[in-house]
Amino acid sequence: MTYETKARSLVKTISWRILATLTTMALVYIFIGDMTIALSVGGIEVFLKMLVYFLHERAWDKIKFGKKEVKPAVIWLTGLVRSGKSAIAEEIVKQLHNKGLKAEHLDGHTVRNLFPETGHTRDEVNEHIKRVGYLASKLEEQGVFVVASFVSPFKESREFVRKICNNYQEVYVNTPIETCENRDESGLYNKAKQGLVLNLPGVNINYEEPVEPVIKIDNSKETNKELAFKVVKMFSNNLS
Amino acid sequence: MTYETKARSLVKTISWRILATLTTMALVYIFIGDMTIALSVGGIEVFLKMLVYFLHERAWDKIKFGKKEVKPAVIWLTGLVRSGKSAIAEEIVKQLHNKGLKAEHLDGHTVRNLFPETGHTRDEVNEHIKRVGYLASKLEEQGVFVVASFVSPFKESREFVRKICNNYQEVYVNTPIETCENRDESGLYNKAKQGLVLNLPGVNINYEEPVEPVIKIDNSKETNKELAFKVVKMFSNNLS
Numbered sequence: 440m441t442y443e444t445k446a447r448s449l450v451k452t453i454s455w456r457i458l459a460t461l462t463t464m465a466l467v468y469i470f471i472g473d474m475t476i477a478l479s480v481g482g483i484e485v486f487l488k489m490l491v492y493f494l495h496e497r498a499w500d501k502i503k504f505g506k507k508e509v510k511p512a513v514i515w516l517t518g519l520v521r522s523g524k525s526a527i528a529e530e531i532v533k534q535l536h537n538k539g540l541k542a543e544h545l546d547g548h549t550v551r552n553l554f555p556e557t558g559h560t561r562d563e564v565n566e567h568i569k570r571v572g573y574l575a576s577k578l579e580e581q582g583v584f585v586v587a588s589f590v591s592p593f594k595e596s597r598e599f600v601r602k603i604c605n606n607y608q609e610v611y612v613n614t615p616i617e618t619c620e621n622r623d624e625s626g627l628y629n630k631a632k633q634g635l636v637l638n639l640p641g642v643n644i645n646y647e648e649p650v651e652p653v654i655k656i657d658n659s660k661e662t663n664k665e666l667a668f669k670v671v672k673m674f675s676n677n678l679s
Numbered sequence: 680m681t682y683e684t685k686a687r688s689l690v691k692t693i694s695w696r697i698l699a700t701l702t703t704m705a706l707v708y709i710f711i712g713d714m715t716i717a718l719s720v721g722g723i724e725v726f727l728k729m730l731v732y733f734l735h736e737r738a739w740d741k742i743k744f745g746k747k748e749v750k751p752a753v754i755w756l757t758g759l760v761r762s763g764k765s766a767i768a769e770e771i772v773k774q775l776h777n778k779g780l781k782a783e784h785l786d787g788h789t790v791r792n793l794f795p796e797t798g799h800t801r802d803e804v805n806e807h808i809k810r811v812g813y814l815a816s817k818l819e820e821q822g823v824f825v826v827a828s829f830v831s832p833f834k835e836s837r838e839f840v841r842k843i844c845n846n847y848q849e850v851y852v853n854t855p856i857e858t859c860e861n862r863d864e865s866g867l868y869n870k871a872k873q874g875l876v877l878n879l880p881g882v883n884i885n886y887e888e889p890v891e892p893v894i895k896i897d898n899s900k901e902t903n904k905e906l907a908f909k910v911v912k913m914f915s916n917n918l919s
Contacts, residue, residue, distance in 0.1 A: 448736040455732060489696050496688040539743060541821050581781050583821045
């Protein structure tokens with residue numbers, strides 16, 4: 440998205456006024472100082488200035504000065520399985536779109552086409568997250584907000600993503616593990632406890648908590664809409 | 680990039696004129712019909728209208744009506760090794776940027792981070808091209824021109840990319856193979872002929888020529904700048 444700076448509008452205002460006043464002065468000069476005629480000048484001016492204004496607008500549409508791109512962010516949601524990351528992320532994307540911003544949601548499901556996740560070992564997960572991070576950085580570079588929702592349990596790959604993005608913002612979805620377990624209709628947590636599923640963060644392997652997330656959220660206490668609003672607010676304070 | 684439609688500028692012109700004329704009429708009413716005073720009204724008007732115009736501009740910056748996004752394209756350069764794809768692609772990206780458009784160059788080197796190319800068999804190459812195509816489609820979806828330069832010798836994966844992109848445009852870089860061989864300082868063509876390198880399109884495996892490319896270019900006859908200009912022209916005729 441682009442928006443116009445106040446400097447742009449100010450310069451445009453001055454350039455318009457100079458044009459408009461010169462137009463009026465030229466007309467008055469042609470009609471030579473008769474004030475009753477000045478009224479008809481006004482009448483003509485209404486239409487003539489509309490034409491001039493329109494051409495002025497078209498000319499300004501070609502000028503880049505003062506047209507600024509909104510600085511996007513990579514909003515990275517990390518948290519346990521079933522903590523609610525994807526649903527919150529979807530809500531964040533929706534709210535960003537409502538503000539007229541460009542936003543893309545990346546999560547396990549949407550990026551599966553791009554890089555089929557081959558496994559869940561530490562190395563494989565790190566590799567996967569790094570590739571997603573690369574995609575995120577490419578989108579961010581082009582002015583797109585990225586909302587990524589991945590368990591991303593390891594500090595190593597999260598820090599890698601932070602480094603390659605310009606404006607990485609870590610959101611820790613720290614819904615209590617008991618809530619995540621209760622929500623888990625697929626029985627993943629039970630299977631992990633029985634050793635039937637390996638590498639489940641919080642059960643068989645450690646989930647490395649974010650050290651300094653920009654915000655911690657928990658959707659067992661607030662609605663996704665409320666949480667998304669909080670997150671979006673943090674990144675839109677500096678917008679126009 | 681965004682640009683403004685003529686409809687937007689027209690509506691803006693009318694709304695401004697209504698505002699400006701109402702302002703003048705209100706002033707003249709306050710000063711009551713004395714025409715010599717009308718001149719000083721004009722003097723005041725210059726400054727007052729500047730303020731009104733400025734606020735009017737700021738208000739319009741919040742209005743989405745008539746602000747359109749340029750429709751991007753995925754410009755896909757296919758051709759033999761050393762046909763000059765990357766250099767032409769770089770030149771295309773440069774010219775798109777000069778027009779104020781967003782553009783990203785994807786080629787073997789830039790996407791290596793994202794998906795390390797594991798091999799050069801038919802299946803592996805097809806897989807690789809499909810992933811690149813997915814990345815291209817994501818960028819295109821967000822309003823970014825993508826210029827991709829890959830040998831991409833197989834119709835299957837090129838057609839896959841065509842399908843997932845909204846505006847896929849195939850550019851066939853058909854520099855004669857003799858020229859490609861002469862340029863090849865790494866000796867890849869010689870090695871392939873001796874059987875030391877496998878799967879080199881045009882030597883050990885077939886390069887499947889594009890059936891109906893939007894344009895065929897050959898940089899043994901024209902400069903990259905000239906070729907890029909031709910390609911860019913095809914996609915910018917419909918711009919503003």
